[in-house]
Amino acid sequence: MLALQYRTLAANLVRVDIEHTLDRKLIERSLPAIEKGERVQFIEVARNVNRSVGAMLSGAVTKVHPQGLPDNTIHIQLEGTGGQSFGAFLCKGITLYLIGDANDYTGKGLSGGRVVVRPSIDFRGDAVRNTIVGNTVMYGATSGEAFFSGVACERFAVRLSGATAVVEGTGDHGCEYMTGGTVAVLGKTGRNFAAGMSGGVAYVYDEDGQFAKRCNTAMVALERVLSAAEQEASLDRALWHRGLLDEAQLRKLLEDHNRWTGSKRAREILDSWEQSRQKFVKVFPLEYKRALGEMNAQKEAKALTNRAQTATKKVAVPAK
DSSP states (O other): OHHHHHHHHHHHHHOOOGGGSHHHHHHHHTHHHHHHOOOEEEEEEEOTTOOSTTHHHHHHHHHHOTTOOSTTSEEEEEEEEEOTTTTTTOBTTEEEEEEEEEOTTTTTTOEEEEEEEEOOTTOOSOGGGSEEEOSSTTTTOOEEEEEESSEEOSSTTTTOEEEEEEESOOOTTTTTTOEEEEEEEOSOOOSSBTTTOOEEEEEEEOTTSOHHHHBOTTSEEEEEOOOHHHHHHHSOGGGSGGGSOHHHHHHHHHHHHHHHHOOHHHHHHHHTHHHHHTTEEEEEEHHHHHHHHHHHHHHHHHHHHHHHHHHHHHHOOOOO
8 A cells, every 4th residue: 555655656746747838838839830831930938947948849840840940930039047958859940049048958969950048138247257058068969059158067068969059168078978060169168178079079269278288188189270271271171070161160150159149259259360260279089080081081982993983884895
């Protein structure tokens, strides 16, 4: 009898009321986009108790549109505090624009959507010295982009595998076990940055010149962010991250960050770009660099083989 009472109590404790979650309201207001592909934009209030905001909405979208929707088809502005896992698994076509702050696991498993977190326009502090999102933000994110106008806590972008993220500072263990994607950090990092990082690239604004002491270089190389002309002249294209110039993609990240969040830090860096670019450090995983080289060698070998086979067919004499 006592055991039955304990099981009943445990069941009641873990029961989650999903019928009245914020996502139900988001789905209802997004129906024109889900059913007809129309663009929708609206405002809601976010509270700390609203967990995994956007996850059920993404499920509703992908049931009808397996590949997601065109960019920014659903634009939701929220004000307040995002609960745990805010924007988790957010799919392509959805933008969650939060004015306030958010908890741990924000952007977890991001799957093509966009998450923006910025402080209120009444905020008078310095974003690069104020925390805006919690721990383990962007955990395992596969695609999409995120912009955080403030500092993230520990383990930012841990296991990131393809998404893009911009933040204005991190706690310890940033980009830990990262396997893909692109990260830009516009402020100071904590210790042990890039531990176990095997893929992707991080660009870190090393304003105090001490980043090398805070980075775990067991699996990464620290390089300069070259100008476009320098990179084209000195670096094999096979080793270019995403096949793009570092300067071009870093500058675009800053421009997008400023556009979405109004970041003062991004604007300052862009306004003095030639000087600021030289303070950025490119964190380049050794395994990623090796893999890029090997993939290019295989591609060239295949192309050479194909050319040889084509030439052989052209000179072949048909039998009489």
